[in-house]
Amino acid sequence: MMSRLLSLRDSRAAAARPARRSAWWQRALPRGQSLVTAIPYGWLLLFFLVPFLFVLQISFSDVEIASPPYRALLSRAEDVVSLALNFGNYRYIFGDPLYFDAYLSSLYMAGVTTLICLVVGYPIAYTIARAPEAKRNTLLMLVMLPFWTSFLVRVYAWMGILDNEGLLNQALLALGLIDEPLQLMHTQLSVQIVMVYAYLPFMILPLFSNLVKLDGRLLEASADLGCRPWQTFLRVTLPLSKNGVIAGSMLVFIPAVGEFVIPELVGTPESLMIGKVLWMEFFDNNNWPMAASVTIVMVALLIAPIIYLHKREEKALARAAAR
Amino acid sequence: MQSKDISGFGKLTLGAGLAFLYVPILILIVYSFNASKLVTVWASFSTHWYGVLFNDDAVISAFGLSLKIALFSSAMSVVLGTIAGLVLARFGPFKGKSLFAGMLTAPMVMPEVITGLSMLLLFVEMQQWFGFPAERGMLTIWVGHVTLCMAYVTVVIRSRLVEMDRSVEEAAMDLGARPFKIFFQITLPIIAPAIASSFLLAFTLSIDDLVITAFLSGPGSTTLPQLIFSRVRLGLNPEINALATMTVLVVTLLVVGANRMMVKAERRRARLAAAA
Numbered sequence: 173m174m175s176r177l178l179s180l181r182d183s184r185a186a187a188a189r190p191a192r193r194s195a196w197w198q199r200a201l202p203r204g205q206s207l208v209t210a211i212p213y214g215w216l217l218l219f220f221l222v223p224f225l226f227v228l229q230i231s232f233s234d235v236e237i238a239s240p241p242y243r244a245l246l247s248r249a250e251d252v253v254s255l256a257l258n259f260g261n262y263r264y265i266f267g268d269p270l271y272f273d274a275y276l277s278s279l280y281m282a283g284v285t286t287l288i289c290l291v292v293g294y295p296i297a298y299t300i301a302r303a304p305e306a307k308r309n310t311l312l313m314l315v316m317l318p319f320w321t322s323f324l325v326r327v328y329a330w331m332g333i334l335d336n337e338g339l340l341n342q343a344l345l346a347l348g349l350i351d352e353p354l355q356l357m358h359t360q361l362s363v364q365i366v367m368v369y370a371y372l373p374f375m376i377l378p379l380f381s382n383l384v385k386l387d388g389r390l391l392e393a394s395a396d397l398g399c400r401p402w403q404t405f406l407r408v409t410l411p412l413s414k415n416g417v418i419a420g421s422m423l424v425f426i427p428a429v430g431e432f433v434i435p436e437l438v439g440t441p442e443s444l445m446i447g448k449v450l451w452m453e454f455f456d457n458n459n460w461p462m463a464a465s466v467t468i469v470m471v472a473l474l475i476a477p478i479i480y481l482h483k484r485e486e487k488a489l490a491r492a493a494a495r
Numbered sequence: 496m497q498s499k500d501i502s503g504f505g506k507l508t509l510g511a512g513l514a515f516l517y518v519p520i521l522i523l524i525v526y527s528f529n530a531s532k533l534v535t536v537w538a539s540f541s542t543h544w545y546g547v548l549f550n551d552d553a554v555i556s557a558f559g560l561s562l563k564i565a566l567f568s569s570a571m572s573v574v575l576g577t578i579a580g581l582v583l584a585r586f587g588p589f590k591g592k593s594l595f596a597g598m599l600t601a602p603m604v605m606p607e608v609i610t611g612l613s614m615l616l617l618f619v620e621m622q623q624w625f626g627f628p629a630e631r632g633m634l635t636i637w638v639g640h641v642t643l644c645m646a647y648v649t650v651v652i653r654s655r656l657v658e659m660d661r662s663v664e665e666a667a668m669d670l671g672a673r674p675f676k677i678f679f680q681i682t683l684p685i686i687a688p689a690i691a692s693s694f695l696l697a698f699t700l701s702i703d704d705l706v707i708t709a710f711l712s713g714p715g716s717t718t719l720p721q722l723i724f725s726r727v728r729l730g731l732n733p734e735i736n737a738l739a740t741m742t743v744l745v746v747t748l749l750v751v752g753a754n755r756m757m758v759k760a761e762r763r764r765a766r767l768a769a770a771a
Contacts, residue, residue: 204674205586212579212645213591216598219642223613226620240619296512299505307501311509313754318516321746322703324723325739329519332526332731337535339522369519423604430606432706437727447608454612454710464616467609474605482600486593493584493657 224471231464232257242460261465271449271466275473278446281360282428285367286421289375292368293420297379298409301386312380319373327437330366331357334438362438363445371428375420382416383409415488422481426474446470520743527736534731544737553722554738561702561719564633568640569697573690575641576648576697581678583649584656602646611710614639618711631713639707644697651696655689656682688760695753699746 233242234256246255265271300311318326333339334356341353356362386409394404410417432447439445446466454463501509527545531538548554583596602610618628618635628634663685667677683690705720712721726732 205582205589208578209582209586209589209595212575212582212649213595215575215642215645216595219614219617219638220598220602220610223617226616227613230616240623292512292515295505295508299501299508302505303501309754309758313750314513315516317747317750318520320699320750321520322720322723322739322742324703324705324720324727325523325742326519328723328727328735328739329523331727332523332534332736333519335535335731337533339535342535369515372516426604427606430608432606432608433724447606450608450612460616463612467612470606470609478601478604479597481604482597485600486596489654489657492654 227464227467227471230461231261231468232259233461233464234258234260235459235461240460241458258461261462262469264462265465265469270444271446274444274446274449275469277443278429278431279473281363281367281445282425282431284364285371285428286375286425288364288368289372289424290417290421293372293375293379294417297376297416298383300376301380301383302388308384315376316373323370324433326370327366327434330362330369331438334362334365357438358440360440360443363435363440366434366438367428367431370434371424374423374427378419378423379413379416382413382419386412415484418484419481422477426477426481429474430470523736524740524743527733527740529733529736532733534733534736544733547734548737548741551734553717554719554734557717557719557722560633560716564636564640564718565698565702568637568644568701569694571637571641572644572648572697572701573694576645576693577652577686577690579645579649580652580656581682584653599646599649602643603650607643607704607706608710610643611639611707614642614707615710631711632716635711635713636708636716636718639711640701640704643704643707644700647696647700648693651689651693652686655686659685688757692753692757695749699749 229245230242233245235241236243243256245257246253296315300308300315303311331338335341336353336355336357338357340356341350344350345353390408390412391404394408395401399407430447430450431445432451435445435448436451439448450463450466450470453459453466526534526537528540528542529537530541530543579595579599583592583599614635615631618631622628659682663681664677667681672680703720704718705724708718708721709724712718723735723738726735
């Protein structure tokens with residue numbers, strides 16, 4: 173409403189003035205608004221979008237012992253500008269099983285994490301959404317509180333539990349369930365457990381905000397018409413919460429693919445996740461072009477789910493605004 | 496959707512879920528009071544490691560730097576994020592809006608290694624072209640954190656603006672107030688609680704960030720998460736337990752306090768709405 177009024181006032185003012193060709197940004201938005209918009213827009217263009225062009229550029233470069241450690245793509249010798257593109261990094265990524273396996277295992281780990289988070293998170297979100305209103309807020313805060321505490325602290329907390337001399341092994345030994353400590357730390361299992369633990373709140377929150385809007389009368393109607401509780405769940409609740417399930421799954425899956433801290437702290441040295449590969453190429457091998465290529469391939473993998481999530485969220489917001 | 500009380504199955508689920516979330520943190524806290532140097536072997540109760548922690552100069556200076564960066568980045572990201580939220584919620588469609596909205600969603604879900612590396616490469620190129628920024632450090636970390644946090648701030652502010660009752664804004668407009676005046680005198684006071692909570696969110700994101708920071712920091716600028724990470728990499732460390740306990744304590748107090756404040760504000764609003 174405000175925007176329409178604003179543009180109305182602006183167009184009236186424009187009509188009073190002699191017609192002048194306006195720049196594209198003035199055509200896109202009324203003047204005062206375009207100035208305001210330019211601030212965050214400019215920031216994001218410069219610090220979020222433009223950097224990807226540099227990543228793309230450097231991914232076609234070669235390593236050089238220099239500072240910064242890569243060769244410029246354009247070079248000038250005797251007034252001849254030459255462009256040298258190096259596709260070797262990409263050939264390496266698709267040819268070398270190390271990289272290919274790392275991508276594959278990252279997608280696998282992220283997928284399993286998403287699935288477990290969904291199975292564990294759904295009943296929790298459902299229970300909180302169905303709780304009396306007075307308790308709902310407190311329960312939600314209890315679930316979200318660990319999300320506010322440091323990510324590193326949450327990962328570290330598991331290191332003490334999963335360690336070979338850790339508390340889980342101590343407990344299992346004391347109960348006589350095992351005779352010697354299990355290798356829990358630095359396994360696929362430990363990475364999986366900690367990833368579920370770290371990403372669970374990202375699943376619960378969108379599920380909750382979706383389920384809380386579910387009309388309880390629909391469940392009563394379903395029960396009255398003879399559905400058993402699990403039938404009601406499968407035929408009514410689950411289909412109606414589809415948007416929450418998709419949003420939560422994306423919010424877990426996308427960042428989990430590039431996870432670095434968890435595989436670094438509790439993972440195995442042999443099985444690499446792609447976030448860790450990128451980190452090692454950059455920090456340990458000082459191979460910036462390779463790190464850039466790994467990044468570009470990761471972006472190519474994740475851009476579709478990111479756009480999909482974004483489109484859905486925008487649609488949901490437009491619906492909320494229309495109400 | 497609600498029922499009279501939580502069902503038996505619900506209680507079981509919640510109990511198990513909360514246990515999964517809290518038992519690791521509780522164990523961490525208990526073992527921070529362990530006298531032994533071995534984190535997982537209980538010796539006796541002691542506050543020894545807290546003494547070590549508070550006399551650890553590296554921890555204290557890293558904490559100071561993290562605090563400074565978090566304050567500056569949350570302040571800036573609240574300003575930029577509020578503007579962005581306003582643009583998306585109020586300015587209607589414009590050319591390039593979907594790119595704008597997309598650039599605000601992406602940093603939230605994009606793996607941080609990607610964001611970190613790409614920003615670093617930008618700064619390296621900028622240095623080659625303009626000689627600025629001369630070195631990586633607080634400034635470059637600040638830019639990275641602002642970019643990450645403003646996306647979260649925008650989401651909070653935008654959804655508050657979308658659900659807000661616009662009749663007061665429209666009344667002010669009908670009475671001839673200029674858009675700037677409307678924003679500062681009407682809109683801003685109404686969304687103040689959302690701004691406060693987004694500041695808190697931005698602050699916790701910034702003070703906790705490791706990956707983006709690692710790419711954007713230079714020699715001599717070690718933040719607290721970087722310090723914790725470098726020590727934890729070497730294995731369990733009772734001093735880190737003490738530090739983690741302090742973190743949990745501070746965050747809990749902040750979040751519970753903020754939540755209380757929000758609930759009170761919400762009730763007041765509901766009362767006023769009912770009275771009107």
